[in-house]
Amino acid sequence: MNSRILAAVLLILLAALPFIAQATGQSALLSLASRILIYGMAATSLNFVLGYGGMVSFGHAAFFGIGGYVVGILYHHADTETLFWGFIPGTTQMLITLPAAILVSGAFAAAIGALSLRTGGVQFIMITLAFAQMLFFLFVSLKTYGGEDGIIVRRTNELPFLNTRDRAVMYWVVLAITVAFALGLRRLTKSSFGTVISGIRQNERRMAALGIPAYRYKLFAFILSGMGAGLAGALMVNVLRFASPDMMHWTKSGELMIMVILGGVGTLVGPFLGAAALLSLESVLASWSEHWPLAMGLILLVVVLGTRGGLMALVTRLTGGRK
């Protein structure tokens, strides 16, 4: 019950954040919080394949970027009143762009996963990285969509009855989606499928002997995870009003992995903690010195070498060992 109270307090604090930011004059706080929530979602999606499914994907930024580009490209065609592939009109309606982003990134995850999952171990890490790099270079070379400069999205996607151009409103939208996302994921991990996926991670040979062909289950998990990352990317473009190939750069995939590890592999809240830790650390260190990556590198080393289970294990220990 302890953790429920904690969650409720945290939620109220998060919901009240726009007022707190306004009262304290810290407007940057709001954008930091939005980014934490969104990266948290992307990292949680990665964590589903990585922590629950045991698949170390080093190319998850690809789906994050694809989701973002769906929003960007649809905006571009709405803005220029042209058609995508000659028949798809653009749109700036969030009720269309978000589902579209989820579906398209899911389709990419299906294709990439179907091929990548034929390998395992180091080869899987590298082939997912390779596919992400291919997409990165593909978007760099697409001059129509800005090449390496990307697409500037001048207007945030619209929602009925809400003024999403108000940063506070957009923050609340992100928060609401994040909460729904987290609850959905929690349900997923406790579902029949979630249990099978966890079984495959623990012992694939045993699961085969029970009659489970691992490949299609892993692929399904990979697709779900890609969809989650795509949703996060679509929201990110709405918040930053900008989609660029950098969203799928391999270092971005690395950052998502760092968030997962930092927070705690195979835990629900961990990746959010990891995202919060990494992004706030980044902004704190960056305000101290332009050489902040030096400290970041050292901190990363200490965390990986010195701790087991990430921040989530720390929280569990502090709150009395209850999972």
Add this chain to the structure above:
Amino acid sequence: MTAILKIENLVKRFGGLVATDNVSLEVMPGEIHALIGPNGAGKSTLINQLCGELQPNEGAIHLAGRDITHLPVPARVDLGLGRTFQITSLLDEMTVRENIGMAVQVREGGNFRIWDALRKRRAIWDETDRLLAGGQLADRADVAVADLSHGEKKQLELLVAMAMQPRLLLLDEPMAGLGHLESQQMIGMLRDISKEAAILLVEHDMEAVFALADRISVLVYGRIIAQGSVDEIRNDPAVREAYLGAEDELC
């Protein structure tokens, strides 16, 4: 009566080494067929071909009349093949109950459901508890597998296999590493199980084999040198020859 398992002229080569040399054998419904042989005779290689982890070079395997020679592991399971592992292979992070529950769940289906709550699928847990009830593991149901003793893991392997309701069970040395008392318990369990599934029993423990088997095949250097009832095998000169130096082990 047709055989539940029929192996015809199976051959498996590793480079120049013939690990399975033209092996044929049958397991009839309701039967415990034991496969014995000295170390390195190729028993594990044969088991791995039967369950689908290894592909034979020649020959055919039929399960209840269907050719399963080239089917992958899970497809064979669907046709009613269950197995236990010589070195126990379980889901270590889960409890005894969850391990059995997983086997029941996989059999029941619905494994792609992402929006249900597994805990609330009553049919699964009722059946799991029925399987556990009265057994040695009944009061260890909520212990994580990693914390079980070796003997308990062996028993759990068997329970998991039973939860799959197989038509044929491949048991890879279920007695290995068990103490005397545990062995006796295991023999009792196997005898109960044989009422529900045919068994191909690979075992080193001759006492157990002679106590349980209806028929015995003797595998030496990948080849079956004798096949018959307990008494026939006990008195077969070729078998005695193969076990020379370990003769006392036979009786």
Add this chain to the structure above:
Amino acid sequence: MILFLEQLLNGLQYGVMLFLLAAGLTLIFGIMGVINLAHGSLYMIGAYAGTLAAMQTGSFWLGVPVALIAAALTGLVMEAVVIRRLYARDHLDQVLATFGLILFFNQSIILLFGRQPMFTQLPDLFSGAVEVIPGLPYPSYRLFIIAVGLLVALGLYLIINRTRIGMLVRAGSTNREMVRALGVDIRLLYTLVFGLGALLAGLAGFLAGPVLAVQVGMGEQILLSTFVVVVIGGVGSIKGAFVAGISLGVIDTMLRAFLPGMLRQVMAGPEADALGVGISSMGIYLLMALVLLVRPKGLFMAGS
């Protein structure tokens, strides 16, 4: 034809660089099971140390030992302080810890030498060009790089196949547990292999100096390509690293040289150029995906 031959030589030179890096990486990978993202940092450190020494002394050749020593020393310290703790960890921890090392090394270099790229002076001996075939003068320095790379390949081949260390290395990349069980001083073997890998990376970095700019981030640029080489060649296989390195070097160079031109025949100039560059950058990754789909363990899996 002349142009084609020139690009072929360029590709060969790039391929040799890839091999120098991939040889060490594939051994570290195969024998210790460690994914070392910071291998590119050793390349960078070799380049900086060697170039600085060459600039101070005015002699290119003095840069060589300095680059080798600096990279090897850094490598040994890296192994003792960080990598050694990663042997028993999973790939995820290895990726992240060595990712941390990249951040650390890159920023340290910026702190020490700034972001301005440096260029190494060509040695007098190789400052000119050689007429490879009539009508094709080719920079002799690039030929020198190719020669060094081939010599290293030959040397590695002899070490691996003719010496006791080489035997252990081969055994180690086939079956790690077995070497451990043989009672070999595995720690010493690991240190040697890591040191050797660092040495080769440092050499590659310094040699690259006069051709490319010596700057922060140069390690990561080539690192990903090196990983592609290692994976395509098969983890742990020097032969694989050689074959894959040379092939990728040539393919990548050819694509970059000729693809935009070919595309320009079917579409408008700027778009063709952009797309050509994009697709050529994708080329090696596409190749890796194809190879892995046919041979999930790479071309020359050690021990298979």
